[in-house]
Amino acid sequence: MKMHFSPAALVLLISALSSPTDAGKCPKMCSCDGAKLTVACISKNLTEVPPTVDEITLKLDLRNNNLRELPRGAFTHTPYLTHLNLQRCNIIIVSEGTFRTLGRVVSLNLAYNKIDVLYQESFDGLSSLKELHLDHNRIEEIQPGAFTQLGFLNMLGLTHNQLVYIPNMAFQGLNNIKWLRLSYNSLNNLAHEAFAGLFTLNRLSLDHNELQFFPTQTMNRLREVTRLDMSFNPMTYLGEESVSMAKLTHLYLDHMSLQDLSDQALSGAPQLSHLDLSHNQLRNLEPLLGPKELRSLNLTGNPSYCNCYMRPLRQWASVRRVKLLGACAGPPHLSDEPLQAVDPQKLRCRSRGETLKDEFEREDERSESALPTAKPKPKVKCPANCDCDADAQHATCEGRGHTKVPQGFPTKTQLLDLRSNHFHYLPANSFRGSGQVVSLHLEFCKIHEIEGGAFQGMKKLYYLYLSDNDLTSLEPEAFAGAPELTYLHLEGNRLVQFPGSALKLLPSLFVLHLERNAISKVEPSGLLSSVTPKLRELYLTNNTITSVAKGALDSAYLGILHLDSNQLTEMPTHALSEAASVEELSLSHNSIRWVGPNAFQPVSQSLKRLYMDQMGMEKMSQDALAGLGPGLRALTVRGNQLEELPDLSPLSGLEVVDLQDNPLLCDCSLLPLRRWIENITLEVIAICANPPEIRGQKVRDVKVFMSCPENVSPPDEKVVVVASGGLSKVKKPKPSLSKTPAVKAKAKAKLPKAAKKKPQKKPVSSNAKHSKKIL
Template identity: 65%
Template sequence: MYSQLNPHALWALLLLCSPSAHAAKCPQHCVCDQIQLTVTCINRNLTKVPPTIDEITVKLDLRGNDIQELPPGAFRHTPYLTHLSLQRCNIHHIKEGAFRSLGRLVFLNLANNNIEILYQESLDGLSSLKQLLIDRNRVEEIQPGAFSQLGFLNLLSLTHNQLVYMPNMAFQGLLNIKWLRLSHNSLNYLDIEAFAGLFTLTRLSLDHNELQFFPTETMTRLPEVTRLDLSYNPMTYLGEEMVSMAKLTHIFLDHMSLQELVSTAVSKSPSLIHLDISHNQLRVIQPFSEGTPNLARVNLAGNPIYCNCYLRPLREWTIQNKVKLMGTCAGPAHLAGENLEAVYPPELRCQSQEAMLQAEFEEATRVKPAPTEEPDSKVKCPVNCVCEAETHHSSCENRGHTKVPRGFSSNTRLLDLRGNHFHYIPSRSFPGVAQVVSLHLQRCKIVEVESGAFIGMKGLIYLYLSENDLASLSPDAFKGLPQLTYLHLEKNRFTGFPIGAFKLVPSLLALHLENNGITKLEPDTLIGAEGLRALYLTGNVIDRVSHRALDQARDLDTLHLGGNKLKEVPTEALGKTENLRDLRLSWNSIRWVGPNAFQPLGRMLKELYLDNMGLEKMSQDSLAGLGPGLRSLFLEGNQLEEVPNLHPLSSLEVINLADNPLMCDCPLLPLRLWIEKVNLKVRATCANPPELKGGKVKDVHIFRVCPGGESLLYAPTATPKPAKAPKSSKPKPMYLNGRRKMKMKKAKPKTQKGANKKLAAVKKATKRLRTA
């Protein structure tokens, strides 16, 4: 009889016969499909996630409601969700742990909400997520570590937000990202390490932003990018070797303000195929004859290209190299409107000097009429600066000013004064700009900031004083900055921590002091900065941390001490940081880590970096106390022959043991047994004994003869493939873990039949959604 039923009817019958079918729940005003296991509650004026959604739901659509805030555990009743839509829900806040039960979710849409900040914990728990859409919100800040748990994310879209600046390591943790979309923001500055760690990124969209220069150093951190879109940014110049990206095939530089493009601008991008520089202000282009052997298309449409003898080298080069040239001639008159490919080199001639100048003058007056004056709408702007009314940005960057200019519009929100020669910032240097949110004073040769220099800047959140000559700070230097949240003091001349300088900035959350000359952290280092959440001290010369140095750091969750001169883990000082989640000690000279070195951090620590320290020995109990909280452990680039006990680290998602001279003998058996147990790819290679050198710890058979190693399984030996960065191990998606659990449950007693049927239904519906 059952064979005569169609598949949908048979599936419905099985559900009706299942004990769970009679208890199926569907919230009021929602539509539930028990075959597809979907729940739809669109435009129902819901103020919270309905708690009565059936547990086995795999697809939930809550678009068009008024949820406003996602509390912790908002989806704890629906652990099998794979797709979640939350567009247009007026969401302002995502509390820590809101998504923590959604380990199987692969798609999340948060577009068209009112999210302003992506906190470090906002997206915790989404370890299987592949697509995340946060378009058309009000995001103006991404806290470091906000994406650290999204190791399987392929697509991240943050278009149409309010991002102005991208800090270092903003996207750390995205180990599998393919496409990052940052279009339609107000980005005007990218830190050099803004995209660090995105080793799998192939496509980056930065169009419709405010970038004035090509961020060469930042882009060199993206080894796999093939498509780069920088359209609609106000760049005027592209200089020598500015685009240095080995695998770049397509670059879009259209609709900018380019007036000059050096012939070697893309010579360090040997894979380039398509170059789009259409709709700029280019009149003459030289051949791209160096370093671009694969270039096949150059789009010059919409440029005022003058087809005379100056264009002949480019035209000859395109013919010789079979490069397609798109665009039309803007002059002289007898060639105006002709396709560039229809004009051959003999036709590209220059007239006499006098005639050519006359023709160019006539052309310039024809295509560039004098602008009509509109004095009433003109934005206030000091001499030798550029101010934009629409974006509220004002810039006097690299203009040689020796005093802080005055006379900016009161509506200015971003003020860029980088690259000038101020030397001193006197008291009350910024009158009338109370709405400025971001102030850039990098590379201004500043040696002193006087008391009250920033008085009146009540709205300031970001202050950049990097790359100056500051060696000390007045206790009142930051007076009048009640909203200051992010302070950058890296690359100055501090030899001591500026104790007491932060007592007047109660909102300070992140303090950057990297690459100074600080030698030690003394008692009460953070006095006056009790609310600090992140302290960055990488690249100093710190050789001692006082036991009381961090006594005020009760809320500190990020501490970077990499690249200093420490000889030991500062365990006593760390004991005061009750909420520390991210600790980095990389590139110190710590040779030995003793027992219980991180015991005080066991409750909260999530990320631990102990790489490239020359570490020779770790006590078996050196990681004691960390237990199930630790998610990432980096030990690469050391001198370890053995590793400490890793068995308590049951929640690790990333571990890196590469480049250690591991001794593959019986003392290393606990590591081998741990590798067998965990659901991780562990990069660990034998260095000794010589006959096993280069073999993977998980594959060599030496451990089988050790007591306790008889039952080990070994993967078949395969020809090793070149490793791709990052070297960090990658976790398997949680939905695969779920499948393993389902299989195990089938062997349980008959009393588990109802649960087994429910899990089987989830499995089938999930498969159907993925293949749809």
């Protein structure tokens, strides 16, 4: 008897049969989810990676095992992994080639292991990696070239290790790094070129180290850093021009040993808006020269003596509208008076005798407070199953299984960490009594709905992390009550539309993360200029965007725009027409095969970094980069199908160039590129794919160009547009070559298909011969 199945039933049957939850597919002692393609083998005392994990697994969790060593090829049977968790596995050694088949992994967690050295080939193969967690290991050495394969890495965590020194070019290859975390090490020295090549770095954490002096020369290389944390380092003094970082907006120098600060120490940081000098030894401070955008100066916990020497600072803060945090430590009649509220007329110097008397009284108070009979500090009020630190003004309930937002945190709490709980739903007024909170973490809380007014009363909220939840939409009033919100993280949700209506209540929004959602279109309604007038950075990576409408990106301030890993098929030139301030544009991993003339003309005066890797690009017009000149610092077109390139000679300011993995046709039409390579000091890797006899050789080295006429006709003369499969191509007359065997062969017949294949990659030496490394 024949059985008949409907198409839907057949799909379900095939899915069930191929599910990794089958007994034969799921490793013993592990749990598998066939729907989500995840395998978890947590705390099973495993000594090796299970060899029977299903090939189609996307997420593999091996936490709390005893792997000790990761051998070469440990993950060859799971090539589709995107997330790999190897926390607390007693790993000591990561062998060369361990991850070589994991080209799709975006998150790798190796925290809480026993790794002591990062070798040159440790992370080879992780070409798509976005996050790498190496915190809480024993790392004391980073070998040259350890990170050269991690060109898409956004965040690198190296906190709680044993690093003492960072050598030159230690992080070479991190072309897209945004946040580098080096907190809680023993760093006492940084080489001048320690951070060379990190042109996209926005945030650097160096707190809790042993730096005794501000590493001025090292930091000068970091032109894009906006946030720098140097707190908890034993520095005692900052001299003139110590900080020269043009885009720095937030600087943390708290809990150090600063006794003095030159009024010109920050003269090279004109954009600085928030300066934290709390808990140092500063008795008084001169008005700061340089930072024209300063809005907040934190002097809490300093022995600020409010006499005539403090008056200039108080008057300067009043005129500049700088908010002063902290209180007077003396004289007695002004003790505990807030610096922001003290009347400048009261800041006067008294006679020498009275001043000495005040000093003696303060010394007596210090002595009394140090006596063993002093009363112990009162117990800090804190919700059940949470931890609160009154001194640090932090509170955390991370991963405690809460289903409702706990209530009753200390009123002075500034950082509230509630990540990895199970809230599902945030009702109105969820954070009563949290009016001082500056940073709120709600990642991985399974939130699928936020009621209007959920953040009501959070007037000082500056950072909100809602990453990796289940949001499909946002109510217009979702962020009501948090007008100062500046950094909003919504990546890793299921949003299908740009949440424009919900952003109208956020006039201060500066950075918006919407990566890894399901947004398919970017429309003019409810975007940027009318909704978020101050938006500077917009991240839309890994959505399903097929088009960006004209006017959708209108903004006078937008500086960073990431549209990579979407489904665009043509350049969004028209959409950029009113976004004339864009400095960084990423279009990599879209399907844009043709880049026409004047593609970047709307942003030609501002663009500094342009990324167009892995797009299947077959052709670039000779005028594709028209208008771009010395201002462009980075250009990458790696992994496309380009046989020719436009003239790059106008781009005299380039510091990063990546032309690798393109099937370049080395004939006289490529002569301008050859001449450009010869006339620059940068190392540019450009490989010939055709003609076959010189395949694999560098453009710089081949001799075919010696036969080219000195005056080659401009490639774009007498262009002929040829329609081919709906794709317009430009066919150009080739300059005549001398009759070499290669040219004769090409004239007789077309090249075989084999000649079109990409040349095999050659290993790149880890020894940088130039101060500017070009991939």
